[in-house]
Amino acid sequence: MNELEQAGLARLRDGWISGGAMFEFAPVEWKGVATASSPDEQERRLLAIAAQALDVALRPAAPHVLKRRPPLPVLALPMLPDRLRPPLRAALKYAADARLKTRVATLVASRGFVLHPMDWMPAASYQESPDVYAPWVDWQAGAESEKQSRREHLTAETWDDFYPAARRTALVDLRRTMPALARALIETKGASETAEVRLALIELMRFGLGTDDVPFLKSLSADRSGKVREMAGRLLARLGERGNPTDGGSEDPIAELAAFIEEGKSGFIRRRTTYAPIKLKSPAQQARRADLFVSCYFGDLVARFGKTESDFIGAWQFGVDDGADLFLVRMVSVSGGDAAVACLADLLVAAGGKLALLVLQLMLRLDGGRKRVLIRQILNDAQNLAALNLVEGAEAGWLEWGDLANGKTLSALRSAVSGDNDVTKRSAEQYLEAIGFLANPVTAEKLIGEIVAAGLPPASPSLGLLRLNAALAESPSQSDR
Incomplete structure (x- = not known):
């Protein structure tokens, strides 16, 4: 559309806005189409032609800086049912930061669902999202080509067919099942990557770390990146290598x-x-x-x-x-070494009190069983409940009612929500959010009843994750019936 045509359409628009008839000022080509028996019908036809011209036929071309992106990938799990999206949004709204929102997504994924992209999308820069969202992380990063973001198997030939997040997930799976194959891929394909990417790849060697990895890790002593050399040295130290x-x-x-x-x-x-x-x-x-x-x-x-x-x-x-x-x-x-980490974790948890909280520094090295022992210790003492929000990598949806009822946590929560101390009450509400992630559906349902009976308003936002947890009791197949 040239400037003359734009000016003509603007003249018609201004005339209609002021309430006048504009048929006589229309282009000659339009008059033949817009001619009708009555003046009002002429104006209506002229208006239809002008609207078609502005909104459809003569739309400006997209700027060259715009790039076409591939469709949002379909994830491996079904979407959360629509009936559960309102409680999900309530839980996400109460979650204060990206880490807590990711925890909501992790709980939902543990029950066999993924979130609707209009409710939550993982940021490309955040690496702690559940593995099932890896295709969305890569899509967020702005992948430009039409190649697949994930194939069935990661090999040297398909390495470039994987975007970074999907590749990381595949490598972690390989390190846990076939560590030698994953090490060979990191060794052959990582050498040509940037220092930042090489460091991220070497860090994945901690999964399935064993003595067979020693020669490769020692070879990294000549790597051009100091951070890569440091990471390799620490991994060697875990294997008992000195120096x-x-x-x-x-x-x-x-x-x-x-x-x-x-x-x-x-x-x-x-x-x-x-x-x-x-x-x-x-x-x-x-x-x-x-x-x-x-x-x-x-x-x-x-x-x-x-x-x-x-x-x-x-x-x-x-x-x-x-x-x-x-x-x-x-x-x-x-x-x-792994034995030292396990020994230290057991010693600190047995000591209890503030020493037990030092185990939080070991979270990335602990197995699921020891993490559960620590969480039960925190709940039993009820003196350091704030540490629940600091536990990294804990499993979702396993905490049983006895773990709460047999310790001091339940009575402490009841006292906090029924009291007049606003600071204590706010702290208790934060603990409810953490327990909402850890609890199984039965525990979540019972805890809601106990806390509401103690005086917390039933509509309190702090109950959002507990309510979502309880509502997720059904399996994906049951929810679709």
Whole structure:
């Protein structure tokens, strides 16, 4: 449409707005079509032609910067039934951030459904979404070609047919089932990737990590990325490989770190060795000790004392220095062996109180069983319920009613919602959200009844995830009948 035509249509529009008849001012070609027996019919026909011209025939062409995107991929699970979308939206609205919204999606996925894209879409930059959403993550990232975002099997030949999120999901599955095949793919295809992508690929080696991975991880000592070399070193340390890197501040950082730890003895009849952090004299010493705990590997430290990892953990005097306890737990998390992580987690959970909360630093290394033990410990004590929102990677929908009723949590929640302390009541509502993710449907239904009876309004938004959980009791096949 040229400027003259646009001006003519604008003249017609302005005339109609002012209430005038515009047939005499129409283009000659239009008059032959719009001619009718009455003036009103002429104006109506002219208006229809003008509307067709503006809205259909003469629409401006799309700018060249626009790109056609492929259709939104269909996911492997059925969409959440429409009848459940209102409680879903209520739960999503109450969730304060992306992590909590993802937790809602994880609960729904555990019951065999995916969310409608108009209710929730995973961000391309967020890597913690349920695996079933990997095609949507890649679509959000703006994939431009028409190639498939996921094929049945990931191989060297189909590597480029997978977008990043789908490829990551496939590699994790391979590392759990066929770790050697996944390692070969990471080794052959990762070499040509950028440092950021290589780092993400090497990080996936933690799944199914074993001694067969040692030669490849050692070869990464020559990688051009310092972060890749560091990640490979930590994975080797988990496998018991020694050789902690030195830094610029000391020729022997392990010896320097060991100097911050005091060896002692305890017991009168059966004397046993203990290890405790020495009392620091200055902020500079605190900063240096923190740096050494971060840069050194746990296996090298315990070897300095001639102990095994589990023996050293058992001899450590927790409670002497809270900062040193935290640094040690983090050190075990990133570079300790699987046996050391399990030993430390069991020790801390058995100790209870604030020491049990240190297990949160080990979440990425714990199996589902130990995570459940920790959660039950938190619920039983009811003193650190805020830690429920910090538990990473917990399974959804397993918590039974006895886990709540047999501990102190249920009575604490009742007291909080029935009291006059607004701060305590708000905290309790946040705990309800966390329990709404962990509970099974029966527990969710019972807890709603208990909390409402204690005084919480039935329409409280904090009950949203519990209500959704209870409503998801039916399987996908049952909900479709």
